[in-house]
Amino acid sequence: MLYSMHEYAYYAASPLRAMAQLTRDFWGSKLNPAADTAVGRTLYASAELFSNVTRRYGKPEWNLDSIEINGHPVRVSVIEDWDSPWCRLLRFQRDPSDLRRAKKKTVGPAVLIVAPLSGHYASLLRGTVQEFLLDHDVYITDWANARQVPVLEGRFDFYSYIDHIMEMLKVIGARCHVVAVCQPGPPVLAAACLMAEDNNPHRPASMTFMGSPIDARFNPTVTNNLAQEKPFTWFRSNMIHTVPPPYPGVGRRVYPGFVQLYSFMSMNEARHTDAHWEYFNSLVANDGDGTQKHLEFYDEYLSVLDLTEEFYLQTINLVFQTFALPKGELVHRGRKVDCTAITDIALMTVEGEKDDISGVGQTQAAHGMCPNIPDGMKELYVQKGAGHYGVFNGRRFREDIYPRIRDFIAQNDRVA
DSSP: OHHHHHHHHHHHTHHHHHHHHHHHHHHHOTTOTTTTSHHHHHHHHHHHHHHHHHSOOOOOOOOOSEEEETTEEEEEEEEEEEEETTEEEEEEEEOHHHHHHTTOOOOEEEEEEEOOOSSBOGGGGHHHHHHHTTTEEEEEEEEOOGGGSOGGGOOOOHHHHHHHHHHHHHHHOSOOEEEEESTTHHHHHHHHHHHHHTTOTTSOSEEEEESOOSSTTSSOOHHHHHHHHSOHHHHHHHSOEEOOTTSTTTTOEEEOHHHHHHHHHHHTHHHHHHHHHHHHHHHHTTOHHHHHHHHHHHHHHTOBOOEEHHHHHHHIIIIIISOTTTTTOOEETTEEOOGGGOSSSEEEEEEETTOSSSOTTTTTHHHHHOTTSOGGGEEEEEETTOOTGGGTSSHHIIIIIHHHHHHHHHHHGGGO
């Protein structure tokens, strides 16, 4: 009933939300002579805050119409190259004439960024995509919201995820480079193992794992401890709920995005409370810069999607409880996943020193699991001072992490 109660609470708050919006418009109007008083600004800020906190956050837009290369604007088009009911493969195409004007002499190899399927939309990696576009043809996985997928479309589980990765690598063609951000680490590594064993011509030339729980036994975080302390049946009984109408996926059993969001926010409750208090004060002070940054962050952060029951529970079981891949016990469609099969796929791992979701050591465990990759094709990097999101976004990513990944990809493109 939790999902239905959540929907009921949203609609029940509609009259209050409408009143708040009217109050905000009244006290924010330039025609109101009292709008620019302390009382007027405070009432406006209160109404605006309530309206934003209680509204529905839809799927964010990419807003990547152009990037700047060598001081010149380069137009970007988003093209859908492949799709299934569960995912779209998006390609960010840079305008060739703009690239020539920007004097971009070399165009780097194709990169598939595998976005996490863990509650947020792929657009959370907007900053990641923007940096890679400076030097590469970029593809990204745009995972579907399970509540929008009709039950007749069937199931999507951990093994379906692996199949999707292999299919998308085939669609891109040749030997591109794959970058897995957080959650995708284990299934992407599994896909690479299977393709390497088959000597598949579309296996990646390199794989980069960023803040991924490849082996969650190392340096466990609060998230890891929860998965270990609670039995599997607890997750099935308490975290899975049924999609209510009017969503297309009505009747589907899911791990709701709003439950995941609450889990994320509860880990840093004081930080989010302070952020909203600062937003309120910025509204009162009419600080446009402060309010805009807050809105940009939370418009993305509060936009969440649902995961299918089977994918969520299998991830809990295989990645965080039984550690199937690092133990060599993962079986995909009747085939044992063997990490020693990888011999010519370069491997880079990136971790954040202060990552509170995937602790230091969990990602770099991939190096020990893939002993047959030559040492010259491996790179291990830990970013000082970076938390989980700092691994793939923000100043440290732009200045320190991305240049290393770019150079790593360039050095290992020779094996393609």
